Amino acid sequence: MIVSSEEFEKLLTDFRHDAIHLETRDAYGTEVELPYMAKWAAGELDGLEWLQGWCATLREHVAAGRSVRRVRIVSEPLSDYQRWSHSIAQPMVDAGEDIRWVPRQRLTEPGNVVMLPGNDFYVFDSRLAVFLTYAGNGLSREMVSSTDPKDIAACEDAFADVWKLAIPHRDYSPQ
Template sequence: MIVSDQEFDALLTGFDHSAIHLETREAYGTEIELPHMAKWAAGEPDDLEWLQGWCATLREHAAAGRTVRRARLVSEPLSDYQRWSHSIAHPMVEAGEDIRWVPRRLLTVPGHVTMLPANDFYVFDDRVVVFFTYAGNGLVTEKIGSTDPRDIALCRDAFEAVWKLAIPHRDYTPH
């Protein structure tokens, strides 16, 4: 099923217990982020005011005992997008999102290869998974939802396998 932006926003703000998010791309092209990344690339300051709505939502989740975990798969050295993303993650972590970094080299160890779904995803409360498909420029082309227990289990298990290898934001030094 196709998930609209409004339906996704409702999932992102209205889950009961947990949201897990796996990011697999080297760069994204969200319309909200691009101008801020351009400022960063030009060495201009950014007060990160544009992140405050998300940070407020994260604080609400944390206060209610809900968890939000994000694992970012990255190649090293990091892409410009990932270096920028690392530079702005602190307010989200302070607000309650557990962001972790997973160098791709950790995913392919002989005898322990980590297999993953082909697309980024969120799993909400182990009841729905939302997959993101992207155009080559990093913009989301569609969000596809599933309540199939097999899809949810596959994504949850893949996320947890990655999470075991993940480095907390405060401990990860970009290369």
């Protein structure tokens, strides 16, 4: 089922226990982020005011005992998008989101091969998977949800396999 932006925003705030998020692309072109990334690329300061709403939501989740985990699979050296993304991650980590990084080559090391769904995803409370689809230029196309237990299990298994190889944000030094 297609998930609207409004429905997705509600999912980000209304889950009961945990949300996991897997990112697999080296570049995104979200309409919200592009202007701020352009400022960063031009060497302009960004006070990250635009990120404060998400950070407030994260603090509310932590205060209520909910967890938010994100793992980013990245190619090294990092794309400009991922370098920018790394540069703005600390406020989200400080607010309570556990963000981790996995160099892509780790996913195919002998004995550690990880199979992944074809799209980025969120899983909310082990009950709902939301797949995020993108155009080739990184712009968001649509979000599609599934409550099928097989889909949810596949996402959770993939996330767990990647998480085992992930480096906490504080310990990851971009190349």
